[in-house]
Amino acid sequence: MPGILTATLRPYLNAVRATLQAALCLENFSSQVVERHNKPEVEVRSSKELLLQPVIISRNDKEKVLIEGSINSVRVSIAVKQADEIEKILCHKFMRFMMMRAENFFILRRKPVENWDLLFSHHQLPHGADVQAQAGGLRHPLHGGDRQGDQRDEVVCQRQGPYRRRGVPQKCKSSCMSFFSPRSFKFYLTSMFLTSAVLRKFPNIPYADHDRHHGF
């Protein structure tokens, strides 16, 4: 039995990686509805022509990944396997922990979509939004950021949070370790294990080409 289970893991991860590579082809696209605004189209869903087909990759009926793309943003929802009650509780607590710290994570959404467990969201902003763009960041309130504002705000102020002294995380992998203090975090070992399992599915997400925007 274990042979069969792990045999699907590698093709599953490869399929997710390939689909993600195809869906993470983003470019800056200002809102067509409101001038000077730049909204993640996958969240707003105002224009049909900007949205891609949502696609699911499933390993079995409990574990799947939903990828919804659009012209400037992508939403990745993960359904984590929860075999029994204790795993359900652990998963719920871990997700709550991660999502409460969503603003430090930058690409994590505060609320998952219905019936899914964990949600990553990536929005391609114009190059002027320096720090946020480096971390693939969102400033939409839905994602724990400031008010979206308009593009006249060239300088975005850094918020001082309790974990700020540990530095702004550069990549997904390191960010999880860099901003929680052992005192507030009870499920330390389990979370490390779950984090590495979840995040190992998304190593080295390629960013769309920032350099194209230099000429603006």
Place this chain on the structure above:
Amino acid sequence: MAKNTLSSRFRKLDIDEFDENKFVDDHDEAVDNQGPDGAEIDNLIRQGDMMTAFHIALRNPPVNTKNPAIKERALAIVLRVLTSFKSSDIEPAVKSLDRSGVDLLMKYIYRGFKKPSDNSSAILLQWHEKAFAVGGLGSIVRVLTARKTV
């Protein structure tokens, strides 16, 4: 002036509907494919002729119909063919397809992922791997951007 401004009926009008740049999906009702023929496929599967069953299953995709029943039926037939393939036969089957065939196969694979049942996901993952090797990222992008789903 007073008479005109009393009426607020204009507020109920959705001005965006009349915008000439508004995006409207093309409606191609002309070609109405009904999906592959179930009985024929059953026969071929029973005879063990998987390649022919495979090619027939990928003919006449119901991309233009809005009727979900037709699409479900076509999907069920294609999934039956895909799951009855042996792992070693998958690669030659994929190689025998042309570019649009590979795209169509990818569309069916992703639709099959939406409703995982017993072992179907494992087989579909194998099909996905082989189809990706032949079609590349382009075939996945064409699935994502297709306005007419299978």
